[in-house]
Amino acid sequence: MKRTLIRGGYIVSVDAAVGDFPVGDLLVVGDRIAEIAPHIEAAADEAIDARNMIVMPGLINAHLHTWQTGLRSIGGGWTGPDYHKIMHGNLGTRFLPDDNYIGTLLGALEQLNGGVTTLFDWCHDITDIDYAHRSVDALEEAGIRAVFGHGSAKPLAGEGDVPFTHKPHPRARLEALRKGRFASDDRLVTLAAAILGPQFSTPEVVEHDFRMVKDLDLLSSSHAARRPADRVSPEGFFIPARLGLLNAKHNVVHGNYLSDEELKLIVDCGASVTVTANIELHVHPADPVTGRLRALGAMPSLGVDSIPAANSDLFNEMRLAMLYQRSIEHRVNHNAGCGPLTVLPVPSRDVLEWATIGGARALCMEDQIGSLTPGKKADIILIDGLALNMFPVHDPVHTTVQQANFSNVDTVLVDGVVRKRGGKLLYDDNTLTQRREALRTSVTRIIEESGYRPVPAGALS
Template sequence: MSRTLIRNASILSMDPAVGDFAQADILIEGDRIAAIGPGLNAAADEVVDGTHRIVMPGMVNAHIHTWEFQLRGIGADWVGSRDYHANLHKKLATYYTARDVYLGNLLGALNQLRNGTTTIVDWCHILRDAEMTDAAIDALEESGIRAVFARGTVKPPEREGAVPYYKQPFPRDEIHRLRTGRLATDDGLVTLAMAILGPDWGEYDVAVHDIRLAREYGLFNSAHTYGRKGKRVVEDGYPRLAREGLLGPDHNIGHGNCFDDTELKIVLDAGCTITATNLTEMLNYEQPAMLGRLVKHGATPSLGTDCDPYFNSSMLWVMRHAFLHQRELDNRSLHAEGKWPASTQHSTLTRDAIYWATMGGAKAFGLDGKTGSLAPGKQADLIMIDTRGMNIFPAHAGGNPAHIVVMYAETSDIENVMVAGRFVKRDGRLVFDAGRLARVTDELLASRLRLFQEGSFKSVPVERGPQPGRFLV
């Protein structure tokens, strides 16, 4: 079993039992953390210099539609979910092949690793058949990322004589095939969940069927909430599910920001988790992201990047904006109550944002025993941030590490990324065959241009893309 020793690093463990260290070592044996502490007396096959580096858990992106990667840069000026669904689900997605899904998932996952995310919840709602499903999983496995593969279903345009998507129960055969086949256990890097319609996007009987199917196979299930009253497929869907005992800690809610206080209490009392995609909420919703409201109820937010067509899917971005967004709401509340400026420490701190971006996502999908923090016995999912570059300098000299990570660090400062004890980014570059990376990059660009052509998508000019081999360095 190989042993790697990281020496003399500043450590943000995000585990209160372990604590943080201004300077300490981390010993990794195989895929797990063996020890953390100052001056570890341990032999190792490789010693990594942690001087002037911050080591912290890899981030957990708890909600991303990875397949959308080749559609980046087209949606920020759209009018909310109306244009999103019209352009993606009802148009471009209908031209996706299994190979397109594979390419989006592979380069999308590699981009997450490059940005310091070691775990994603791949909310894959483009899948029409087993071939597309397997292509998505193939890509995740090849990338080396830890992933919860949330197998979803398509939302195509309604056609005369066809059953609309919101009336269609989740395909049992697919879940049985995956759960008795390649994703039969929860021990691998890629594990299975269900991305279901839920009562906001599907009829009530469909939601009941899907949740019961997930329970039958021991799977987490996650649903989007449209949020606005009067726009949901089932107006009282979540209260009804709660009354029937169908909600629990195995049910995750994406967004949730339009829940009123009564609805929020119902789903939290049932044990559900909520993932904020706060950049999307800022862009498209009339209500703020579900962050501080969760904390007030004693719940832990989790964070996700959501949609690549809108913005850079970096969890550093999401974490920073979550902190700033909630601080803005805190400040305005204090002012409205005549308590401005705050007489004591602010209620939202930079460390809170890191916790949401690491342990929050891990807890939401039952991964907190494996990842989300640095502790002996846990999987070695970690990132090393070099604090000597101009993004951070001179904050590295005595600055607060949590403050540095949230408010200064960028992708270029993430020097090393490790998943299950294996480096997937080293010395600032992905550990992925350069020739293969160039080939799939070219193929993805061709995929993008073909999708635009076949989908008659002309809302933005189609320009020549990056030069071969220049992507993701």
């Protein structure tokens, strides 16, 4: 097995038992972290000079619709209803399997480049199993660790059509993937079910979908972004909870309009909640649930969600989630007539945990990833502390959360394999040029077929 020695970095382990090392070494053997110490004497096949670098676990993007990458910022002016009408009712219906492949590939490479070593790819335009296979082909080609969330398309229903809210998740398709390509969970890309959930489906569909994922022993995830009056199943997550089907293998995304009682139920059942602050502040009046989760003793995870409307840099997502929650807590304190807070709310270290350990918990992978812990997978990033927007580094956690961006990521290892070195993604330049052209061709066709005119003529040429 290959032995890689990372030398002399400032190690931020995100593991209280391991702690941090102002100067430390980390030994990787094969795909695992073997040792972390102030100094390690060991033979190595490769040595990585980490002086002036922050060494930390790779970030975990717990929610991304990666297939939409080629439509970057097309929805920067959309409302929530606009997104559903234009994306799912029009643009999304024009995608073919190869469009999923090219969008997912460029999106996964972008995430790797930005220090994300694990991605929950929530793929919800699937109408045929070929869409799923091509999306997974892309994730595997990129070399990122990923959970592929098999979803279903959500077109607008025509007169006499059965709406998607009344359609159970296509079990036959999911089962074929589970028994075929994903028969083993011991692989870099694993399978999950991106189900509708109680806010977007009838009680009968809710029960079908939750029983299905239990039968197939899969992680599942669902959106919870509808106002109470718009929910298809008003009982919400009380339905799967009553059936004994709501547990740690379910992930809830958003949750802004959940009542305190329903949010507590979700937490008490062990399910996780992913906050996507950028999108939630973009289209929702209700606050992200970050603070409410913390009050319940739960740790949120973070996701980017939808690149057509959101910034795709997870460092940006960390900052936005932190600053908005800080603002809430300052205002609550002020409106209560109290003086200035004596301790700044929402510490930077907590936010870093949301993007690492929190994501690992959401994906039921905390025993494998999320921290630099001997025995865990070697998913590691090195951040350049000499970059002008980083230097000088007085506190690596504050600096990472409040200053860093994707361009500061110098080195990325996934499963012990170096995927980025010296600030350059290790993906063939000529191939990347070809893939960019393929993405341009893909989205140009999709937009032309849709009749939607988001940009001035010629902007895509």
